[in-house]
Amino acid sequence: MKRFLLIASLSILAQGAKAGDNVPKGEWIIVVGGPSLKEWEQYKAQPHDHWWANFVRAARLRTEQLRDGLGPNAPITWLIYKQGYLDRAPQEHQDLIAFIESVRDKFNLNLVWFRNGDDVINYLNKGIDRKRQKVAGFEYFGHSNRACFMFDYSSNVDSASKSFLHESQLRQINGWIFARNAYIQSWGCHTGEEMSGWWYRATGTKMIGALGKTQFMMEELPILTSPGGKWVTAPEKLTTKTN
Numbered sequence: 001m002k003r004f005l006l007i008a009s010l011s012i013l014a015q016g017a018k019a020g021d022n023v024p025k026g027e028w029i030i031v032v033g034g035p036s037l038k039e040w041e042q043y044k045a046q047p048h049d050h051w052w053a054n055f056v057r058a059a060r061l062r063t064e065q066l067r068d069g070l071g072p073n074a075p076i077t078w079l080i081y082k083q084g085y086l087d088r089a090p091q092e093h094q095d096l097i098a099f100i101e102s103v104r105d106k107f108n109l110n111l112v113w114f115r116n117g118d119d120v121i122n123y124l125n126k127g128i129d130r131k132r133q134k135v136a137g138f139e140y141f142g143h144s145n146r147a148c149f150m151f152d153y154s155s156n157v158d159s160a161s162k163s164f165l166h167e168s169q170l171r172q173i174n175g176w177i178f179a180r181n182a183y184i185q186s187w188g189c190h191t192g193e194e195m196s197g198w199w200y201r202a203t204g205t206k207m208i209g210a211l212g213k214t215q216f217m218m219e220e221l222p223i224l225t226s227p228g229g230k231w232v233t234a235p236e237k238l239t240t241k242t243n
Contacts, residue, residue: 024179026136027075028066032059033142034084036154038091052088054216055141061221063107079120081151082113117165121172134179144188147195167198175203187222189213197234206233
């Protein structure tokens with residue numbers, strides 16, 4: 001039921017965008033983290049990222065929804081952690097960068113490569129003139145835990161991350177850059193347990209996050225997999241905004 005309600009809300013958003021009803025105006029930003037490397041993950045009982053395109057595929061599916069609702073020329077930007085795909089490419093014997101650029105061309109996207117959390121914050125705040133164009137949507141597809149987006153999880157270091165956006169950095173995001181009713185969601189694991197609350201206190205906008213784990217799929221958006229898992233905007237104890 002919870003999965004159905006989320007899908008329904010996304011569908012309503014797309015249909016509403018087509019009709020122009022109560023839909024935030026501005027740029028839609030999709031952040032895509034990198035995959036883990038087989039050298040760190042292949043012998044684990046539950047290895048991550050059997051497929052290099054876990055996050056890219058999910059972002060593409062979401063972009064198709066947005067294009068259907070917002071139209072072919074609405075501003076959609078992909079921020080992608082490039083190093084992760086450069087590192088994974090030799091294992092796949094494919095040019096992963098060229099593949100990602102082909103998705104950019106197909107969906108008329110603005111593609112921006114980034115290195116770390118500071119790059120993401122800088123683009124949010126001043127990648128373009130935010131007085132002229134607000135952030136209408138922000139979504140994250142990648143590895144995460146309760147306090148952090150982990151862009152290079154199990155890529156540089158086994159089961160750890162050197163490139164990330166931590167909840168303590170969120171206060172650097174200017175809250176006024178977001179459009180009224182901006183849609184914000186993390187599709188990674190556990191971010192609804194803590195990070196969503198920090199996001200709200202830092203920006204004044206609500207970020208949907210998962211209680212528990214999520215699983216990235218081939219032909220649909222990520223699903224909840226933990227017993228009792230659900231999508232939330234923030235833990236109750238962290239919903240009080242402070243100055």
